[in-house]
Amino acid sequence: MLSTQSASVVRATLPAVGASLGAITELFYRRMFEERPDLLRGLFNRANQANGAQSEALAGAVAAFATALVDHPDERPDAMLGRIANKHASLGVTSDQYRLVGRHLLGAVEELLGDAVTPAVAAAWDEVYWLMANALIAMEARLYAEAGVENGFVxxxxxxxxxxxxxxxxxxxxxxxxxxxxxxxxxxxxxxxxxxxxxxxxxxxxxxxxxxxxxxxxxxxxxxxxxxxxxxxxxxxxxxxxxxxxxxxxxxxxxLPFGDLVLPDGDGPLLLASAGIGITPMLSMLDHLATVSPDRPVTVIHADRSPAQHAHRLELAELVHRLRDASLHLWYEDRAAEWYESFGDAPGEPGTPTAHVREGRADVSGLLLPKDTTAFLCGPLPFMQAVRSDLLAHGLGPAAIHYEVFGPDLWLSK
Ligand SMILES: Cc1cc2nc3c(=O)[nH]c(=O)nc-3n(C[C@H](O)[C@H](O)[C@H](O)COP(=O)(O)OP(=O)(O)OC[C@H]3O[C@@H](n4cnc5c(N)ncnc54)[C@H](O)[C@@H]3O)c2cc1C
Ligand code: HEM
Missing domain, CATH: 2.40.30.10 (Translation factors)
Known part of the structure; x- marks a missing residue:
């Protein structure tokens, strides 16, 4: 929790800092990589630096954290922090690196906002940084301990x-x-x-x-x-x-493996919705379910450009077939009928896994889903946003909808 004196300073300066966060994070990375070019070549993703996605993700996370501190001082945005900590752990980020990041991040605030950064303002934002950093360091320490490794040896x-x-x-x-x-x-x-x-x-x-x-x-x-x-x-x-x-x-x-999008235990109904290469975590979940809980009700949705472009399509159908209470809904932008040819059988022939195959964009609004469904989404952001809106309209609560972004999570902080 922020100290009382810092809370009022952060509240007063949040609009100005928030409005400049994009420029601050960009300058932060520039200054940090000037001092440590090895980090850009050896740790950070240079495509995400070139296209600005990582700057945006960092700005969004800092803004969301600072806003939460002043608006809901008794709650910590653990979902957001957990996602970042898992990504950091998978990269082997170490606790001592937080000093370097903090120095350049606060240096960028001072360089960009100039005289507006009085000693009190600098101290308040330093406190915000270290609250966030220490929360991440603690989560990462726990992840490393659970994985049985020393700080960063992944x-x-x-x-x-x-x-x-x-x-x-x-x-x-x-x-x-x-x-x-x-x-x-x-x-x-x-x-x-x-x-x-x-x-x-x-x-x-x-x-x-x-x-x-x-x-x-x-x-x-x-x-x-x-x-x-x-x-x-x-x-x-x-x-x-x-x-x-x-x-x-x-x-x-x-x-070592990390990540916070994981299948919950229990026997409640599930929805797994993926598009394109977003199928990968769903395959792992389905493979696991087929072995440990084949009776669990599961609705599987996948969207792809065409059956030929759909990686693991036979495996997906076979995994769904191994579950006793599961249905498979496929949407292809093109050539949907070729899905059946994959099996060398006509639709409905014995032995052919059954699927509802349609042409066009995925539309889950017509599906019958139990109200206590837990949903997992993975695919391009527009796909996940559309599915999430449909699920909310369907009556699913926001807490029941989980997702993975195959890049810096620009959704979390929006
Ligand atoms: C949790 C998670 C799980 C993932 N799981 C999978 C998975 O199972 N399978 C999978 O295939 N991928 C997965 N990904 C994505 C994967 O990590 C990579 O992002 C992906 O393989 C692309 O990496 P790359 O190095 O080939 O492309 P990069 O070089 O990182 O480029 C990424 C994109 O940015 C564009 N780009 C690069 N430089 C510029 C520039 N200067 N200006 C504009 N655009 C630019 C490229 O054209 C490309 O489209 C996952 C990502 C995450 C975060
Ligand atoms: C309080 C401090 C920090 C914050 C708020 C922060 C925030 C973030 C965020 C929001 C992401 C994107 C996560 C995602 O959506 O997947 C990220 C990724 C990353 N962070 Fe941090 N981070 C901090 C400290 C550090 C430190 C100390 C290092 C090590 C030098 C580091 C290295 C990285 C790397 C390498 C990535 C992945 C970049 C990419 O894939 O483009 N971070 N961080």
Whole structure:
């Protein structure tokens, strides 16, 4: 909780600081990377720096935290902090790095707001920073302890055991530990970070959801290749590298699993809604459910460009088929009828997994969902926003709708 003197200063300066937060976080990163260029090449995602997404995510998180401190001093925005802490833990962020970030963040506030930053204002925002930093440091310490590692030691060598092309743009990689031990446990829905060394010597890290259930001796990730769409949008650095170079026998540096989008225990009804590569955490959840609770009611929704582009489409249908009380609803923008051809059978033939296949944009408004459904969403932001609106209109409470963004979470703080 903020001290009384800082609370009034933060309340008074929040509009001015809030209005400049975009510029503050941009300057913060610029100044920090001037001092420590190794962090941009070896820890931070340089695409998110180039397109401004990480600056926006940081500005949004700081604004949301400061607003919560003055508006609801007795509540801490733990959902937001937990999401950040899991991302940090998957990158091996260490507690001592918070001093460097704090120095540059507060330095950027002073540099941009000039004389308005009196000693009292600087002290109040320093307090906000350290309340947030210490909450994150404590959460990260707990995550590291639960994973059984020291502060930030999350990386280990994994060997690629198998590679499978799942669609023209996606490949899955089965990973096993180089020391022969079983892979660490994780919760369905969690992800790992993968680091690769690029041709210019930079080390870049990206997250990939585990796309099969825990409990196997191996992990599996599925990577969509981010292609260049025009001269202004380059191809994705890590996904293209993995598609070009990651073959069986090669070793990758992979983090332990982290992530806060996890399946709740119990037997309540579930909705799993994904689009495109957002299918990966859902596959892990379904694989897990099919093994441990095949009677749980589950509605599965997936949207994709066409059946041919839909990675893991047969596996998805088979997993849903293994659940006794589940339904599968598929929406394709194009060529929906080709889904049936995947099975070499006509719709409704014995042995053919049944699905409701439609052409067009996903529309969940017509589905019959129990009011106590817990929903999990993963896909592009517009898809998730549309599904969430439909679910709220359906009577689901906001707390029952969980989601994962495959990038800096720009939704959380909006
Ligand atoms: C929790 C989580 C789970 C994830 N799970 C998966 C998963 O299971 N499977 C999966 O495939 N992905 C997953 N992702 C996404 C993944 O981490 C990467 O973001 C993705 O592979 C793209 O990385 P990249 O290095 O190939 O692209 P990047 O190089 O990071 O580029 C990303 C995008 O930014 C654009 N870009 C780059 N530079 C610029 C610039 N200067 N100006 C404008 N645009 C630019 C690129 O064209 C590209 O479209 C997940 C992400 C998160 C956070
Ligand atoms: C109070 C301090 C901090 C705050 C508020 C903060 C906030 C955030 C936020 C909001 C994200 C995006 C999370 C997401 O949506 O996935 C993020 C990611 C990240 N943070 Fe922090 N952070 C802090 C400290 C640090 C420190 C000390 C480091 C280490 C130097 C660090 C390194 C990173 C990295 C590498 C990412 C991922 C960047 C990317 O993928 O583009 N952060 N942080």
């Amino acid at each position: 990386w280990h060598d994994m060997e690629i055991d198998e590679r499978t092309e799942e669609s023209p743009d996606t490949a899955s990689f089965v990973l096993r530990r180089r020391d022969g031990l079983p892979t660490e446990p994780f919760l369905p829905g969690q992800y790992v970070s993968v680091q690769v060394e690029l041709p210019d010597g930079a080390r870049q890290i990206r997250q990939y959801s585990l796309s099969a259930a825990p409990g196997h001796k191996t992990w599996r990730i599925t990577v969509k290749r981010e292609r260049s769409t025009d001269d202004l949008v380059p191809e994705g650095e890590v996904s293209s590298w993995l598609h070009a170079h990651a073959r069986p026998g090669r070793t990758l540096k992979v983090s």
